[in-house]
Amino acid sequence: MTNFASFADLRAAVHEVRQGDAAAAAQVAAREAQLTKPPHSLGRLEEIVAWLAHWQRRSPPRLDRVEVLVFAGNHGVTAQGVSAYPSEVTAQMVANFAAGGAAINQLARLAGATLKVIPLALDRPTADFTRAPAMDERAFLDAVTAGHAAVSREADLVCLGEMGIGNTTAAAAIAAALFGGGGARWAGRGTGVDESGLARKRAAIDTALAKHQGALDDPLKIAAALGGRELAAILGAAFCARAQNIPVLLDGFVCTAAAAPLTRLREDALAHACAAHVSAEAGHAVLLKELGLTPLLDLNMRLGEASGAALAVLILRAALACHTGMATFAHAGVSEKS
């Protein structure tokens, strides 16, 4: 198992990320041009297949083994009254995942995906980051390692998601530290805080940014000081997938913010990741724009749990079914464009 000994160790590993295979993507495009439809008329469906091929390094790509990874963690910053739900809900929802009663259970089943839920020390919330770093270097790297280890080497696609009461506050703090703008730009209503809860959330983010000013020049220190265990695990899983030729579907705001620090270590570190959807959480559209990611879906969802990512798997399967199943002009005897 890969184990990161220090920030510097992880930083060096990210700097060496593997590249995709442009030739596999070109093979996909060449076949698309032969299929019985006007050129490019399947739009993003065609792009998706090329993207899968590029990062899986094979044409055609496969979606035989799709994994949904949901990481769960608890957050000391809930002491600041930033969430509409009590912290106990994190563990209760993990039990609900195990019992098959959550949205992600239904969506993963429909998507033909294996669901793995990875709770991370739920009985030991991270520190309240308005007062101290959420995690020290060791705790952060342990969570990154757990995320890294959760990715099956045989997966064709990994969907990343999370559960953690309070974690939209952590995500907003990371986004603010990376991209500027403070609590007013990045805090949203999460699971549904009221007006005063939203004000507390903004204040908590601004307090944390001031408190940890010394750490803000290093993306990994930002992720440790302002993040959470499930966010660190997502970072580790996203990075691991890259090294294993596995494309990634990112879920919503928390998931995207969790992976975002990688792009500050290496600009193309998330080139193998696709934004499954844009959520209704206020900061997500802004964050996707900062990262240059165009979401596949926009359905006003804001649940987390990898729900948007699992939904997008259905679109990927449709794209691949067209690519592999359609007839060519020559085979079907259809006249080509004049």
Place this chain on the structure above:
Amino acid sequence: MTNFASFADLRAAVHEVRQGDAAAAAQVAAREAQLTKPPHSLGRLEEIVAWLAHWQRRSPPRLDRVEVLVFAGNHGVTAQGVSAYPSEVTAQMVANFAAGGAAINQLARLAGATLKVIPLALDRPTADFTRAPAMDERAFLDAVTAGHAAVSREADLVCLGEMGIGNTTAAAAIAAALFGGGGARWAGRGTGVDESGLARKRAAIDTALAKHQGALDDPLKIAAALGGRELAAILGAAFCARAQNIPVLLDGFVCTAAAAPLTRLREDALAHACAAHVSAEAGHAVLLKELGLTPLLDLNMRLGEASGAALAVLILRAALACHTGMATFAHAGVSEKS
């Protein structure tokens, strides 16, 4: 079989359309509020289930029998050089549908839907509407009747789509006649005409609008004079579905323009229809805005064949799976919002 004797006969029938069941939609909303997720956090997925229940008049709704209807027709206006493909492609693609080689074959299979392809007198193209009405009253009503007859009474959902070289010109002409603006506002590249083809297309639309000025005060005369058989059939099928408590997914620009005249006979005549996607064809987004429809998907597709509608079935299945499969707060022992 319902057979419409005259424009007046069809107009009267549309005026009497059946209403949905608000109580069934309310039952869906009441259950959604109990499921283990923050209220409304599944966004449009929740709205979709309520919409299905409303028009199926039952809670929960079902998607056991989903039908994809693809109507095909040929167009005299192709004589004006408005398409990048020859007219023969319509029949060639119908053969491709029968052989299972088209995109819609792959997408309908993945969506668990039955595909029915209905070619409408392909050997008798409509008249070139820059010179004469595309169809007379009888030919138009025969096509409407064929569309009406194609809808299975047992269907839980109907996806409407089309194939017909030249039919984005017909769709643009109908949209221009209904909503104003002429060829410049509504003509797009269709299957991919070049700049001069696009200019010819705009000119053909403007010529037709001038030629048939006397018919433009009546939505059914517009559909007959400027439309096509497959468009008329879509109008008939959309109307029939309403009478049978069957919600409808509209595909792209041609399909939406084909059904649009119904809204001029009765404002809420398409309340049971959902826009599956917004296509890349230039006029579609404008038309959806005119009709007050918000598309589910936006994937830069522009193929027709009901491809966008079949893709959206996957989203509807996901919505229904969450609604029927998720645990309630009480059952799962999860704390509710404070």
